[in-house]
Amino acid sequence: MSDHSHKELPFWRKYIFSVDHKVIGIQYAVTGLLFLFFGFCLVMLIRWQLAYPGQELPFIGSWFPETQMIGGIMLPEFYYQLGAMHGTIMVFLGVVPLAVGGFGNYVVPLQIGAPDMAFPKLNMMSYWLYFIGGVLMLASFFVPGGSAQSGWTSYPPLSVIAAGGQTWWLIGMAFLINSSLLGSVNFIVTIIQLRAPGLSFNRLPFYVWAQFVTALLLLLAFPPLMAAAVLQLMDRLAGTSFFIPTGLVVNDAITHFVGGGNPILWQHLFWFLAHPEVYVLILPAMGIVAEIIACNTRKPLYGYKALVYSVCFVGFMSFVVWAHHMFLTNMGTTMSTFFQITTMIISIPSIVILTSLILSLWGGSIRFNTPMLFAIAFLPMFAIGGLTGLPLGLAAADIHLHDTYYVIGHFHYVVAPGTIFALFAGVYHWFPKATGRKMSEFLGKLHFFPSLVLMNCIFTPMLIMGLAGALRRMYDPTQYAHAQAVQPLNVFISISAFCLALAQIPFIINFFYSIFWGKKVDDNPWQATTLEWATPTPPPHGNFLKAPEVYRGPYEYSVPGQKKDFWPQDMKGAN
Amino acid sequence: MSDAAEIRFISKPHPITGVTNSKLGVWCFLASEVMLFGGLFSAYILLRIGATEWPHGSTILNVPLATLNTMILIVSSVTMVMSWASLALKNFSKYRFYMAITILLGIAFLVVKSFEYAHKFEHHHYPSTNNFYGIYFTLTGLHGLHVIGGIFLNLYLLLPGSKLWKTNPEQFMGRVEAAGLYWHFVDLVWIFLFPTLYLL
Secondary structure, eight states, rough: OGGGSSSSSOOOIISSSSSOHHHHHHHHHHHHHHHHHHHHHHHHHHHHHHSSTTSTTTTTTGOOOOTETTEEEEEEHHHHHHHHHHHHHHIIIHHHHHIIIIIHHHHHHHEEEEEESSSSSHHHHHHHHHHHHHHHHHHHHGGGBOOOSTTTTTTTTTTHOOOTTHHHHHHHHHHHHHHHHHHHHHHHHHHHHHHOOOOGGSOOOHHHHHOOOOOOOHHHHHHHHHHHHHHHHHIIIIIIOOOOTTOOOTTTTEEEEOOOOOOHHHHHHHHHHHHHHHHHHHHHHHHHHHHHHHHHHOOOOHHHHHHHHHHHHHHGGGGGOHHHHOOTSSSSSHHHHHHHHHHHHHHHHHHHHHHHHHHTTTTOOOOOHHHHHHHHHHHHHHHHHHHHHHHHSHHHHHHTTTTTTHHHHHHHIIIIIIIIIIHHHHHHHHHHHSSSEEHHHHHHHHHOOOHHHHHHHHHHHHHHHTTTTTBBSSGGGGGGGGGSHHHHHHHHHHHHHHHHHHTTTTHHHHHHHHHSSSSOOOOOOOEEEEEEEESSSSSSTTOOSSSOOOSSSSBBBBTTTOOSSSTTTOOOSSO | OOGGGSSSSSSSOOOOTSSSSSHHHHHHHHHHHHHHHHHHHHHHHHHHHOSOOOOOOOHHHHHHOOOOHHHHHHHHHHHHHHHHHHHHHTOHHHHHHHHHHHHHHHHHHHHHHHHHHHHHHHOOOTTOOHHHHHHHHHHHHHHHHHHHHHHHHHHHHHTGGGGHHHHHHHHHHEEEEEEEEHHHHHHHHHHIIIIIIIIO
16 A cells, blocks of 8 residues: 555545545445435335325425326325335445444544555445445336335245336345445454554454444345345246245236245345344444443443443344244244244343443533434433334234334334434544544534434334334325324324424534534544544544554543543553 | 555464454455355255255256266366465466466366256256256356356466566465465355255
């Protein structure tokens, strides 16, 4: 790398096809944020249909083509496309790229004192594979028959006989899977090989531990989905019957498939990925929250070792709980019992992590700045998300709750006010390192408080609707007698969702305003201890001016006998 | 630029882990590949135990040709090791000889495979015929793609990539070793595929 450093790189090498982990991280983060915004727009269309079924979409309804809306009234096919693509985009193109690709790429090499990722060119390739996958997903809206419409889970046989967009979905997923494969290999090698001298594993910041376990999950869980995608592509393109049972009848006609396959096979392969994927969504968020809490309570994390062991145990257990998504298939009570037990076991380390983070607040002199507000809000929001998941992990309760709005409320509590709040916290926390300027505290609080209230206005009613039996994939909820009583809640949720969109405006303004006019800060504006704050701001290509050495653990705040209340990891001798 | 900006352990192994970055990376990649083929083999098992009838591979597939292919791949694994060992003995011309043999054997494997495919298509046996042919074409096709990938990798190391031998022999050996690990893996997958599809 060193021969590149003296001469100025051309624009397209420096900012577009860059091999610098920080530029790639920012590329991931910005693309991820755009996809999050786009996925949110999709769900606002869904919310309009659910609150006011059969009514014309105001203002923009006439912009949609006849295949999607007629006279501004949404067609069922388009509704299902929106549902499938909202889930896909939020999970695979929004949250994971932002949490792992964005924050992971930017922060992990800095926190371990490395000049870059171990394989910079693979890193660039990983971003561009993700980009192509995203473009394919977006393009699928414009193919005949529209995009994928069989849910983000793409259950066969529906997905195999669905219109053309599903093929694009599968090919797009293949790109995303390969992107995450390259990324996860890169993270694992970087964290194992490139730690600064003195930075042993038990001195790693918790965030790096979380990313390490996440990378292992991505490495080992995604390939079975690749296998499943290959098999479904064969079903769709080569006419095989891997997921098609014998004698499948569609529209009163026998299909051309020979049959003999098994639709449940897809569910096993899909959930073997998608359950670890849930932890891919949550572990980096926990890591971000841990960093911010330690820094802003000015004291060490409570139970660092318990946190580390728990995160490793969660990672391991996440591979043996997948069939708790499948209690309603005929897999039998023995299998159900096994997966109920593992599901209850995996909740224990999750609770240990959450408890440690809550106890970390105890006795701290807390600074309530914007990143800390988001990080603190993460704790009860994630707790609600986690605890509402317990009834779903028990087959007896799940039979009633399966595929209802209760499930939607449960996992959105984990991901939306949970993970996405943590990601916002991360943006506010590391923004000064990336730009040299702080984001506005006033706009940050204007973003935080309405978002917190509205998130709860959206997702708590969903839990109630689900208990009343409202199903998750209904195009027109007024058509079902049992869902009538909770229909007013749908209107309330939708209005809250539209307001939540408005509540994001301060963030968008703040983000762009602060890049140019935010308050200038020095290299370590939060008085933090970890290595990323020991670099110049913004860090140059190669990161550190002098290769750092590490002398102590990551959270040496308020050490008795020290002059300052933080003792950086790379500071030789007393403070 | 100072040492701070150098990525370490590209050509020399890490003193504690004992491996270079690329070697650890390849092992991680192979772990992921194990999960990929593991998923497909699991699918095979589930489809087979769920099927009302499942043909014996030996009755409809060409076992002698597949045996020949197995031999070809095993020999190519040996020549791959020989090419790496030649580098260790600082004999570059022998390296090129053995690497070329490895590539030719990889191509020979694909040629034999294409005869097998053509024979099946002639008799109108397609992936859509039944799930046995479906999984047979999927698994061997995906394996064939891996072989093609390996051939291109080896071609790179034989021709343009071999310039690195002059400037940084240690790193070049690391690359050949990494390519070798991948090639052995592709060989190993076939050694599982052969009995599963052709004999059981």
